[in-house]
Amino acid sequence: MFARITPGEHTQQPMHNSLIKLDNVGIGYAGREVLSGISVSIDRSSFTAVLGANGSGKTTLLKTILGLLPPITGRIEAASSGVTPIFGYVPQTSRFDPVYLLTGFEVALMGSFGRVRPGRFVPQAERTFTRECLQATGAEEFYHRRFSELSGGQKQRVLIARALTTRPDILLLDEPTAGVDHAATLAIMEFISQLHKERKMTVLLITHDFAAAHRHAEQVIWLHAGKVYQGPAQKLLTAEHLKKMLEGEMN
Amino acid sequence: METLLQILSPTFLLRNSVYASVLIGFACPLVGVFLIIRRLVFMGVALPQISSTGVAFALSLPLWFGFHLTDHGSQTAHTLAFAGSIVFSLAAILSLAFMERRGRGQPEGRLGTAYVVAAAAGILLLAKNPYGEVGWLDMLKGEVITISNFDLVLTIAMLAFVLVVLLLFQKELILVSFDREMALILRKNVIFWDVMLYILIGLTVSVSVLSVGPLITFGFLLIPALIAHRFAQTMIQFTLFASLIGGVSAFIGFWIAYQYDLPVGPTDVVFLGITYAMAWIAGLSSKVLL
Numbered sequence: 001m002f003a004r005i006t007p008g009e010h011t012q013q014p015m016h017n018s019l020i021k022l023d024n025v026g027i028g029y030a031g032r033e034v035l036s037g038i039s040v041s042i043d044r045s046s047f048t049a050v051l052g053a054n055g056s057g058k059t060t061l062l063k064t065i066l067g068l069l070p071p072i073t074g075r076i077e078a079a080s081s082g083v084t085p086i087f088g089y090v091p092q093t094s095r096f097d098p099v100y101l102l103t104g105f106e107v108a109l110m111g112s113f114g115r116v117r118p119g120r121f122v123p124q125a126e127r128t129f130t131r132e133c134l135q136a137t138g139a140e141e142f143y144h145r146r147f148s149e150l151s152g153g154q155k156q157r158v159l160i161a162r163a164l165t166t167r168p169d170i171l172l173l174d175e176p177t178a179g180v181d182h183a184a185t186l187a188i189m190e191f192i193s194q195l196h197k198e199r200k201m202t203v204l205l206i207t208h209d210f211a212a213a214h215r216h217a218e219q220v221i222w223l224h225a226g227k228v229y230q231g232p233a234q235k236l237l238t239a240e241h242l243k244k245m246l247e248g249e250m251n
Numbered sequence: 252m253e254t255l256l257q258i259l260s261p262t263f264l265l266r267n268s269v270y271a272s273v274l275i276g277f278a279c280p281l282v283g284v285f286l287i288i289r290r291l292v293f294m295g296v297a298l299p300q301i302s303s304t305g306v307a308f309a310l311s312l313p314l315w316f317g318f319h320l321t322d323h324g325s326q327t328a329h330t331l332a333f334a335g336s337i338v339f340s341l342a343a344i345l346s347l348a349f350m351e352r353r354g355r356g357q358p359e360g361r362l363g364t365a366y367v368v369a370a371a372a373g374i375l376l377l378a379k380n381p382y383g384e385v386g387w388l389d390m391l392k393g394e395v396i397t398i399s400n401f402d403l404v405l406t407i408a409m410l411a412f413v414l415v416v417l418l419l420f421q422k423e424l425i426l427v428s429f430d431r432e433m434a435l436i437l438r439k440n441v442i443f444w445d446v447m448l449y450i451l452i453g454l455t456v457s458v459s460v461l462s463v464g465p466l467i468t469f470g471f472l473l474i475p476a477l478i479a480h481r482f483a484q485t486m487i488q489f490t491l492f493a494s495l496i497g498g499v500s501a502f503i504g505f506w507i508a509y510q511y512d513l514p515v516g517p518t519d520v521v522f523l524g525i526t527y528a529m530a531w532i533a534g535l536s537s538k539v540l541l
Contacts, residue, residue: 066436089436099288100429101480101489110426114437119419146484166437 018077019044019085019170019202020065025074027057027064033072034060040221040230042170045200047193049213049233052223058206061223062174065204086114088168092175093155096148104142104150104158108134111165126165133161137191153184160191170202171195177209185209189216210237254510267398269505271406272467272515275459276501278410279471280479280493281417282452284486287476289428293362294347295472297369298456299465302340304369306461307376309335314380329401329461336457344449344456402462409458416451417490424448425486463516470520471497478523478530500526 018041026036034057042048042065052058063069065076066087078084088111111133112126134140139157142150147158156176163171173192177185189209193216196203207213213220214237222229222236229236258269286295309331343365351358417424427434427444434441459468479492504519 063432066432068432068435087436089433091430091432096430097288097290099290099480100425101483101486102425102429103485106486107429110422110430110433110437113422113426113434113439116422118423122422162433 017043019046021077022065022071023075023077025064025076026072027060027069028072029060029069031072035223035226035228036073038074038228040228042202042204043219045196045202046219047196047203047217048205048219048221049217050204050206050221050223051208051210051213053208056223058223059174061221062172062204062206066172085169086166088163088166088171090156090159090163090171090173090176092178093152093159094179096155098148100148102147103144104139104147104154104161105130105134105144107147107158108139108161108165111162114166130161130165133164134158136164137161151184152178152180153188156180156184156188157191160195168201170204172204172206174206175208176205177207177212185212192216213237255506258506258509265398265509267400267403268515269502271398271403271462272501272505272519273498274403274406274410275463275467275497276471276475276519277494277498278406278413278455279459279468280475280497281413281490282448282455283472283476283497284479284490284493285424285428285448285452286472287480291348291351292473293359293366294344296469297347297362297366298340298344298452299460299468299472300366300373301343301369302336302453302456302460302468303465304373304376305335305337305339305457306332307335307373307380308339311376311380329399333405333457333461336461337453340453340457340460341450344453345446348445348449398462405458406462409454413451413455416447420444420447467501467516467519470516470523471501474520474523474527475500478527481530481534496526 021041022038025038026033027038028034038061050058050061060069064071066089067084109122109127109130112122112130116122116126131140131143134143137157137160139154139161142154142158147155150158160171160173160176163173171192176188176192180188189212192203192205195201196216205213205217214233217233220229220231220233220236235241257263258265260266263269283295286292310328312331312335347358347361347365350361423434423439423444424447426437427439427441428448431441434444456468456472459471475497476489476493478496479489483489483492500523501519504522505515507513507522508515508518
């Protein structure tokens with residue numbers, strides 16, 4: 001069984017382990033709702049995949065959680081501590097303009113800027129930590145290389161290092177394997193999964209890849225036909241449930 | 252060589268012009284780099300023209316109200332010209348950047364229209380002003396001869412301000428330019444940093460236009476940065492190379508102009524254009540050889 005959350009409905013979720021909770025939230029642009037009545041929670045140390053077709057509202061949901069877009073209705077609650085979590089955001093690589101002559105290190109270092117006041121130079125300790133993050137993501141060899149000249153998979157590693165440099169409570173990845181070849185896709189997904197397991201890192205992954213979500217994610221939020229479904233990946237992504245949902249749509 | 256020694260002499264009659272054009276050569280590319288990375292090249296073309304129209308507008312105001320500026324180079328005229336230049340520059344850059352951010356319409360169309368309307372308005376203002384031909388036409392042509400001490404001090408102050416602000420806040424300005432979303436997530440006030448950058452650009456353009464005119468200003472805003480981008484490996488190199496190319500080209504341009512009795516502005520810009528073409532060919536041939 002999976003929890004089905006339809007617009008306007010609520011699910012009672014325990015708050016004690018929840019890092020972020022969306023309570024009856026409507027999301028969209030310029031006051032126009034793309035999705036409404038979203039009530040989902042992201043648990044601490046969980047690996048959640050957000051699935052859905054193009055235009056289903058995945059990126060809008062991510063941007064709303066990140067605070068880049070205000071929710072149109074409802075509210076987003078932070079963890080039980082009430083402090084907004086620190087987000088380690090990994091955007092799609094295609095949005096970066098190659099005109100910037102930034103090295104892999106300089107891009108990764110940006111993650112530390114939230115802790116360095118304006119007008120101050122980045123301290124050596126932050127630089128060392130950034131180098132460690134690059135090492136952790138296997139991107140140390142891109143330290144001096146120009147970011148725009150890296151391949152899609154290499155850029156992803158640098159961007160994940162940048163997200164880690166923020167010392168995040170939660171890692172949010174927007175289709176990290178988009179435009180990446182199969183071998184690199186497997187490597188990136190394995191790496192994210194390893195990060196989650198070894199560091200108990202909370203992960204929210206936006207993806208089209210059902211197989212990867214099934215293999216790595218513990219929870220799934222599925223945006224489908226204007227509705228939001230949340231449940232354990234092993235239950236939500238079974239052939240039987242998928243068939244039931246698709247048939248339901250056709251009926 | 253004799254000409255060079257003459258130019259370098261502290262008693263050289265046109266020393267203020269040399270200093271001002273070299274300082275502007277160093278300063279303009281520092282902000283021009285941001286126009287290139289933010290893909291606002293057309294703004295670099297339109298802005299100096301709008302700024303010079305601001306000068307023309309401000310200097311026409313007293314005439315419209317029945318006052319006469321007896322001395323074109325007076326302190327009042329300078330203050331008015333500076334005010335007109337900075338007000339027009341900032342109003343233009345802030346409104347054009349705001350429309351750019353909204354992402355509606357055609358940015359090239361807006362900038363093209365702003366450029367041509369500003370140029371035409373400048374000509375109309377000059378046509379109806381008896382002082383127009385005294386100094387403004389020279390300024391619009393880029394004839395860098397009459398640089399007053401006031402202009403020079405203003406240029407030095409502007410270069411110092413731009414350098415200090417860029418040095419102190421480079422990481423914030425690069426972050427909001429490169430990845431606005433990341434800056435927002437890191438709780439940076441992106442509007443503040445955008446406005447700070449636009450003020451920096453507007454100020455540089457205004458002071459440059461006031462000292463050396465729009466032609467040199469847009470030449471030095473863009474061409475050194477475009478040349479530097481072909482060879483630089485990092486953003487720091489990009490900024491330093493652009494500034495150095497600008498400063499050195501300004502000096503060489505002045506030298507050539509003085510040697511062959513040419514107007515300084517067009518000489519500087521043509522020299523920069525030739526340098527850009529050579530850089531492009533050098534870059535192309537190195538790729539072929541590799």
